[in-house]
Amino acid sequence: MEQASAFVVATRTALSQLTALGIQYSFSVIGAILLLIVGWAAARLLSRWAHNGLSRVNGIDATLAQFFSNIIRYAVLIIVVVMVLGQFGVQTASVLAALGAIGLAVGLALQGTLQNIAAGIMLLVLRPFRVGESIETGNVSGTIVDVGLFATELRTAEGVYRLAPNSTLWNVPITNYSRLHTRRHEISVTLSADQSLDEAEATLKSIARAETRVESNPAPTTYLADFDAGSAKLTLRYWIKSAQWWAVSRDMTKAVKLAFDKVVEEEVPADAQDDGPASYTP
Incomplete structure (x- = not known):
């Protein structure tokens, strides 16, 4: 009989303790759930505000805006999780210290990756x-x-x-090569001693003026780049749009080659053409 009474008393005591614990932790659970709901909503709201604000800043890339908004979101969520753990009596200082140690270890392990991220942010x-x-x-x-x-x-x-x-x-x-609107191109030809420098300059400028894709401002120019006793190096300098640089430079090089071939053929007598054209190198 005494054992039965002791069992009943122990059971009642355990139930009362469980009830007290349930009441105590029920408030903690409810508070934790509320914190999670409010924290999740706040994280999404702050992330959206940050993304919209950064997107309106001139020069901020969309990828960079998304990256910073995600950082803000996860930072808020981490703070919320730490606050939830504090609701259950967990020492948040030790949690923060552990997170700091984990972050340091991850940072040391991913030095190259973090360096790429930092470089990516600067590039963006x-x-x-x-x-x-x-x-x-x-x-x-x-x-x-x-x-x-x-x-x-x-x-x-x-x-x-x-x-x-x-x-x-x-x-x-x-x-x-594409950032600026125009780019300069040069074509050099080597004239032999018997070729007229003035006529060669006039030929180069006429070729440049005939090409509609060559910019008129600044105007094409020619200059004597080098000379010796037997030859002279004449250079044509002109500007073209960056998007058309490759096509125009190739077409201009071909036009100069054909023009000077024609000049050489006209200057060399018919009975001397078998000896080959005069020396020139476009």
């Missing part, structure tokens, strides 16, 4: 090149296809796909 902010532009660095050249946070995609002149880590593009000088 400063914009030394954009999609569609043709660039060249010490080891990389091609047309930009996409600029990401980790790497940049390019298409080479041969039609080959190339992926370059952002750190390799940020730490070296970059030549952007």
